[in-house]
Amino acid sequence: MSITYPAGFRTGTAIAHRPGGSQRRNLALVVNSGPMDTAVGVFTPNRFRAAPVIWTSRILEEGHAGAVVINSGNANACTGPEGLDQARAMAERTGEQLGLPTEQVAVCSTGIIGHLLHLDSILTGIDQAAQGLSASQEAGEEAAKAILTTDTCTKTVAVDGSGWRLGGMVKGSGMIAPQLATMICVITTDAILEPAQARQALSEACRFSFNRIDVDGCMSTNDTVLLMASGASGVRPDPDQFQEKLGQACADLAHRIVADGEGSRHRIRIRVDGADNEDAALACARAVSGSTLLKCAVAGEDPNWGRVVSSLGTVPAATAAYDPAHVDVSFNGIKVCRGGRPGQDPELVDLHVPEVHIDIDLGQGDSQATVWTDDLTHEYVTINADYHT
Amino acid sequence: MSITYPAGFRTGTAIAHRPGGSQRRNLALVVNSGPMDTAVGVFTPNRFRAAPVIWTSRILEEGHAGAVVINSGNANACTGPEGLDQARAMAERTGEQLGLPTEQVAVCSTGIIGHLLHLDSILTGIDQAAQGLSASQEAGEEAAKAILTTDTCTKTVAVDGSGWRLGGMVKGSGMIAPQLATMICVITTDAILEPAQARQALSEACRFSFNRIDVDGCMSTNDTVLLMASGASGVRPDPDQFQEKLGQACADLAHRIVADGEGSRHRIRIRVDGADNEDAALACARAVSGSTLLKCAVAGEDPNWGRVVSSLGTVPAATAAYDPAHVDVSFNGIKVCRGGRPGQDPELVDLHVPEVHIDIDLGQGDSQATVWTDDLTHEYVTINADYHT
Numbered sequence: 001m002s003i004t005y006p007a008g009f010r011t012g013t014a015i016a017h018r019p020g021g022s023q024r025r026n027l028a029l030v031v032n033s034g035p036m037d038t039a040v041g042v043f044t045p046n047r048f049r050a051a052p053v054i055w056t057s058r059i060l061e062e063g064h065a066g067a068v069v070i071n072s073g074n075a076n077a078c079t080g081p082e083g084l085d086q087a088r089a090m091a092e093r094t095g096e097q098l099g100l101p102t103e104q105v106a107v108c109s110t111g112i113i114g115h116l117l118h119l120d121s122i123l124t125g126i127d128q129a130a131q132g133l134s135a136s137q138e139a140g141e142e143a144a145k146a147i148l149t150t151d152t153c154t155k156t157v158a159v160d161g162s163g164w165r166l167g168g169m170v171k172g173s174g175m176i177a178p179q180l181a182t183m184i185c186v187i188t189t190d191a192i193l194e195p196a197q198a199r200q201a202l203s204e205a206c207r208f209s210f211n212r213i214d215v216d217g218c219m220s221t222n223d224t225v226l227l228m229a230s231g232a233s234g235v236r237p238d239p240d241q242f243q244e245k246l247g248q249a250c251a252d253l254a255h256r257i258v259a260d261g262e263g264s265r266h267r268i269r270i271r272v273d274g275a276d277n278e279d280a281a282l283a284c285a286r287a288v289s290g291s292t293l294l295k296c297a298v299a300g301e302d303p304n305w306g307r308v309v310s311s312l313g314t315v316p317a318a319t320a321a322y323d324p325a326h327v328d329v330s331f332n333g334i335k336v337c338r339g340g341r342p343g344q345d346p347e348l349v350d351l352h353v354p355e356v357h358i359d360i361d362l363g364q365g366d367s368q369a370t371v372w373t374d375d376l377t378h379e380y381v382t383i384n385a386d387y388h389t
Numbered sequence: 390m391s392i393t394y395p396a397g398f399r400t401g402t403a404i405a406h407r408p409g410g411s412q413r414r415n416l417a418l419v420v421n422s423g424p425m426d427t428a429v430g431v432f433t434p435n436r437f438r439a440a441p442v443i444w445t446s447r448i449l450e451e452g453h454a455g456a457v458v459i460n461s462g463n464a465n466a467c468t469g470p471e472g473l474d475q476a477r478a479m480a481e482r483t484g485e486q487l488g489l490p491t492e493q494v495a496v497c498s499t500g501i502i503g504h505l506l507h508l509d510s511i512l513t514g515i516d517q518a519a520q521g522l523s524a525s526q527e528a529g530e531e532a533a534k535a536i537l538t539t540d541t542c543t544k545t546v547a548v549d550g551s552g553w554r555l556g557g558m559v560k561g562s563g564m565i566a567p568q569l570a571t572m573i574c575v576i577t578t579d580a581i582l583e584p585a586q587a588r589q590a591l592s593e594a595c596r597f598s599f600n601r602i603d604v605d606g607c608m609s610t611n612d613t614v615l616l617m618a619s620g621a622s623g624v625r626p627d628p629d630q631f632q633e634k635l636g637q638a639c640a641d642l643a644h645r646i647v648a649d650g651e652g653s654r655h656r657i658r659i660r661v662d663g664a665d666n667e668d669a670a671l672a673c674a675r676a677v678s679g680s681t682l683l684k685c686a687v688a689g690e691d692p693n694w695g696r697v698v699s700s701l702g703t704v705p706a707a708t709a710a711y712d713p714a715h716v717d718v719s720f721n722g723i724k725v726c727r728g729g730r731p732g733q734d735p736e737l738v739d740l741h742v743p744e745v746h747i748d749i750d751l752g753q754g755d756s757q758a759t760v761w762t763d764d765l766t767h768e769y770v771t772i773n774a775d776y777h778t
Contacts, residue, residue, distance in 0.1 A: 378770050
């Protein structure tokens with residue numbers, strides 16, 4: 001169940017590698033057959049924005065697109081005007097195949113930075129993918145597979161609304177930072193959705209999902225989340241229900257990214273309670289989720305609360321008010337730190353489980369925030385020392 | 390050549406472990422025999438300040454101390470009022486042995502967080518160390534060894550001024566953050582130095598040394614740098630020369646910490662040029678030095694400039710002005726990124742060397758800043774997954 005779950009969407013995939021490269025499918029088209037062509041996006045705030053991000057953010061200003069073309073393996077980032085020409089060429093060829101204006105085609109790329117695309121292979125791949133377009137569930141699964149890089153599994157979602165459907169796919173497992181991630185996400189719906197509503201709903205959904213995960217604190221140049229609406233269900237959704245379902249879908253996909261974090265063996269949920277306001281709680285949660293030492297401790301199944309509080313201690317008082325002598329920390333429900341001092345016996349904590357819950361109470365106010373991350377293992381180092389330019 | 394290199398200082402060491410613990414020496418005394426007793430410190434800005442940091446920063450307010458007692462293995466951090474009582478007890482026993490008021494004894498601790506000390510062993514250790522005080526070079530080396538935790542080697546320095554000397558020792562290899570580090574550093578001099586001058590000189594020296602290194606971005610609860618002056622040379626140093634020599638000594642010790650970074654195989658010097666001002670250059674250098682992905686790439690000997698620019702891109706424009714299209718990046722002199730795009734062939738870069746120089750030119754102004762870090766290896770993960778509470 002993926003992006004072809006809602007009515008009005010077809011996908012096609014192809015192998016678009018430079019000669020001699022791997023034979024994995026690495027190119028996907030997602031086509032919206034309408035009747036609507038709403039399409040909005042949320043993009044990386046990185047100042048080195050990749051060519052496809054520049055292209056796609058520009059053409060989606062009015063909130064319309066008929067298709068998106070995605071390649072994996074090469075991010076077409078830091079490639080200057082030539083890279084932008086290449087992104088445009090991908091849109092143009094896709095448009096020719098589908099009978100769409102070039103400006104109606106969004107482009108996403110993910111992979112290594114600083115290399116121009118092998119454009120001939122990509123254009124041939126677009127032709128092939130366009131020949132094989134299908135609305136089948138299998139085609140949706142193939143597309144979810146074709147966008148992966150270091151991911152170890154596909155990540156898809158399918159959600160039912162009242163008379164309408166929502167589907168999604170995402171790739172991402174490393175270079176996952178507090179603000180989006182090295183991720184490409186496409187969400188489709190057959191609900192009737194105008195661009196303004198779509199834009200607002202997507203922004204809100206990202207805030208509590210993709211913007212609350214952190215695998216390695218590294219923000220990418222290519223992060224893109226697209227929401228496309230075909231209107232093919234003929235149903236105009238209840239706005240609250242749509243927001244809720246979209247939020248669920250994004251959170252679900254975000255958690256799958258963390259679960260597939262490069263080399264990860266434990267998902268870590270960091271929840272900060274008792275803050276004066278949500279921003280303060282979030283700053284504390286992010287400080288903890290960014291601790292390399294804590295992530296290593298969890299890999300070693302050690303409930304090392306010292307590494308939690310030493311990270312908390314780096315948050316300036318102006319950002320988050322709290323008294324260190326009133327801070328509690330629990331690992332999976334065992335309060336190992338009480339009032340900034342040793343609490344229950346850490347031996348009581350069992351971290352031989354796939355999901356670790358670190359709950360922090362600042363003892364200050366009533367606001368909370370949650371961030372997800374994962375542990376830092378030998379496999380992460382191997383993956384990122386060996387994934388060469 | 391260590392802290393006993395200048396005249397007027399004696400050290401003693403002891404084994405102060407809980408019963409059944411390791412038999413490594415883990416306690417050191419440093420005693421200033423005068424005639425002066427100037428002592429100033431720079432301390433971690435972490436809000437969870439360990440008991441010895443609270444104690445020592447308080448007693449050094451006037452700039453005087455006759456001795457410092459240091460234990461390794463247990464940081465006496467997050468231990469509440471009992472921990473503060475223990476730090477005070479260490480100072481008291483040391484004072485009794487040396488004939489000093491309790492408030493004349495600085496205390497430093499390093500090691501695991503969240504455990505009270507095994508105080509009986511520590512106090513017995515203080516008695517033993519006081520019996521064996523010596524001004525020999527060997528005694529200085531023993532002290533440098535006794536303060537280590539996960540360090541693989543001692544880190545000491547000895548510098549000559551005009552008629553005066555300076556010596557130093559430091560421990561630290563993990564939990565090393567942009568602002569100081571999990572480090573204890575003691576610097577001694579026989580120059581005549583008043584507290585005010587000592588304080589200003591130490592602060593300035595730290596700014597460009599210990600505050601410019603980053604092993605894992607994790608700020609500790611116990612960081613302390615002490616400067617003690619005996620005046621035993623009878624020489625009042627030229628202030629500029631003293632500042633220069635002290636700065637050299639601190640930079641030298643800081644680089645040794647990076648060189649001994651947990652699991653590290655490459656030192657990485659990140660220099661940012663062409664910034665509008667030093668703060669902008671420093672923010673960019675720190676963003677790059679904090680990239681887990683880049684540190685893995687260097688471990689894999691891959692000159693991955695994409696991971697450099699994607700980190701640069703996270704620095705807000707308000708913090709550091711630059712145009713991504715004017716940014717150059719070199720690895721060991723090979724300009725692999727020119728104007729935000731591919732430059733020289735990365736194959737020309739040889740990273741099979743112990744020190745990697747990443748030079749970034751923002752193409753904006755004339756200011757620069759340099760930060761040192763190291764690579765992220767399997768060994769780092771092993772050390773920090775296995776170093777349990």
